[in-house]
Amino acid sequence: EPKKLWGGRFTGKTDPLMEKFNESLPFDKRMWAEDIRGSQAYAKALAKCGILTQQEASTLVEGLSKIHTEWLEGTFIIKKGDEDIHTANERRLTELVGTVGGKLHTGRSRNDQVATDTRLWLYGQLVIIREALQELIDVACDRSAAEVDVLMPGFTHLQPAMTVRWSHWVMCHTSAWQRDDMRLRDLMPRVATLPLGSGAIAGNPFLVDRQFLAKELGMIGGVCPNSMDAVSDRDFVLEFAFFSSVLMVHLSRWAEDLIIYSSGQFGFVQCSDAYATGSSLMPQKKNPDALELIRGKAGRVQGSMAGLLAVVKGTPTTYNKDFQECWEMMYDTVDTVYDCIRIATGVLSTIKIRQDRMLAGLSADMLATDLAEYLVRKGLPFRETHHISGAAVKMAEDRGCKLSDLTVTDLKTIHPLFGEDVTQVWDFNRSAEMRDTEGGASKRSVLEQVDKMRSYLVSE
Numbered sequence: 064e065p066k067k068l069w070g071g072r073f074t075g076k077t078d079p080l081m082e083k084f085n086e087s088l089p090f091d092k093r094m095w096a097e098d099i100r101g102s103q104a105y106a107k108a109l110a111k112c113g114i115l116t117q118q119e120a121s122t123l124v125e126g127l128s129k130i131h132t133e134w135l136e137g138t139f140i141i142k143k144g145d146e147d148i149h150t151a152n153e154r155r156l157t158e159l160v161g162t163v164g165g166k167l168h169t170g171r172s173r174n175d176q177v178a179t180d181t182r183l184w185l186y187g188q189l190v191i192i193r194e195a196l197q198e199l200i201d202v203a204c205d206r207s208a209a210e211v212d213v214l215m216p217g218f219t220h221l222q223p224a225m226t227v228r229w230s231h232w233v234m235c236h237t238s239a240w241q242r243d244d245m246r247l248r249d250l251m252p253r254v255a256t257l258p259l260g261s262g263a264i265a266g267n268p269f270l271v272d273r274q275f276l277a278k279e280l281g282m283i284g285g286v287c288p289n290s291m292d293a294v295s296d297r298d299f300v301l302e303f304a305f306f307s308s309v310l311m312v313h314l315s316r317w318a319e320d321l322i323i324y325s326s327g328q329f330g331f332v333q334c335s336d337a338y339a340t341g342s343s344l345m346p347q348k349k350n351p352d353a354l355e356l357i358r359g360k361a362g363r364v365q366g367s368m369a370g371l372l373a374v375v376k377g378t379p380t381t382y383n384k385d386f387q388e389c390w391e392m393m394y395d396t397v398d399t400v401y402d403c404i405r406i407a408t409g410v411l412s413t414i415k416i417r418q419d420r421m422l423a424g425l426s427a428d429m430l431a432t433d434l435a436e437y438l439v440r441k442g443l444p445f446r447e448t449h450h451i452s453g454a455a456v457k458m459a460e461d462r463g464c465k466l467s468d469l470t471v472t473d474l475k476t477i478h479p480l481f482g483e484d485v486t487q488v489w490d491f492n493r494s495a496e497m498r499d500t501e502g503g504a505s506k507r508s509v510l511e512q513v514d515k516m517r518s519y520l521v522s523e
């Protein structure tokens with residue numbers, strides 16, 4: 064029976080079920096490298112404040128490097144009693160370097176250690192996630208610039224509304240992803256803030272240099288300002304979960320559009336074979352599984368966010384073992400979000416668009432607003448022109464013809480201000496081009512949106 068790190072005051076044995084219930088190594092071994100990095104920095108800090116000799120500190124740092132190699136090469140052997148990544152690494156260190164290994168934890172607690180390791184690990188993942196997100200935005204910009212001439216029906220309430228551009232739709236989602244990227248940039252320094260040197264709750268009695276530790280560990284957010292808060296705070300995980308949930312909502316809505324657009328009835332887009340699957344029964348089927356999975360996984364990420372909030376909510380100030388329940392949800396969210404971004408990038412860069420089907424989706428009634436605006440330019444108040452155009456829509460409906468099939472004579476019976484030039488209204492491209500304000504559907508405006516998005520990427 065191996066001696067427990069904390070076993071001094073214990074005489075009784077741990078129930079084997081409790082042993083399993085308590086352990087976090089099966090999942091927190093994912094941050095083995097950060098646990099080692101944190102310990103190496105801490106050994107140096109202990110030497111700086113005179114608790115370790117230079118020689119001892121070097122012994123610890125080298126021993127920890129050996130453990131690093133073992134994890135890397137898959138030769139690290141987990142032993143009975145290795146409760147979490149911190150105890151596992153410390154147990155191994157003492158095996159490798161002898162009793163001096165027992166000096167490493169001086170003034171440190173697993174409370175400041177676990178918070179440090181997790182922040183380091185998550186920060187590293189956020190850098191990777193951000194790169195992936197920016198690549199998605201980049202791919203979206205490329206497509207938008209290349210396909211800006213493709214017109215498409217835009218929908219509100221999923222009813223045909225106005226003529227837009229395919230690229231306008233792409234940039235719509237890209238704008239949301241940009242805000243996600245900004246949110247991520249904003250929260251990163253709050254993740255990379257240093258708890259180490261807070262001890263279990265009250266601070267460090269050997270006066271380790273926390274500024275040195277923060278620099279050594281690349282904590283761009285500096286040091287946690289209060290030792291009680293440092294071991295108590297899990298909102299760096301909550302913020303990440305919120306960022307992830309919003310990003311997943313955005314990816315899910317994007318996916319939902321494409322699922323609809325790829326249906327037989329719409330046929331605006333066709334997923335590439337790389338991101339679709341077939342039916343075991345119906346040979347004709349090509350299902351947008353990648354997109355459906357993104358939509359489904361959004362629910363999973365939201366579930367984790369709710370779970371994380373609930374875990375932290377009722378805990379009294381400073382460390383509680385409840386917090387250990389955060390890690391699996393955090394790991395799962397990191398993996399899910401990263402995979403979804405990569406899959407979305409793959410889908411977006413390979414999906415085929417059917418320009419003919421998009422054009423076929425444009426119906427003359429989508430120009431009813433343009434018809435009203437025609438009369439606005441003749442001086443009528445919009446509220447009136449809205450009714451007049453509505454009457455024209457009704458006339459066409461009653462006759463079973465298209466709005467654009469109404470003749471000037473027909474229209475004149477509704478209002479005398481309709482003239483020969485009204486035929487110019489029956490032009491979908493013109494309708495999009497008229498909306499030439501910042502953010503609008505005109506070609507110039509959409510290209511400007513792409514340009515601004517590209518400048519944003521360059522500046523970040």
Ligand code: ARG
Binds near residue numbers: 177
């Ligand atoms: N495995 C623990 C966690 O993830 C490490 C911290 C344990 N600290 C303690 N005081 N029991 O939260």
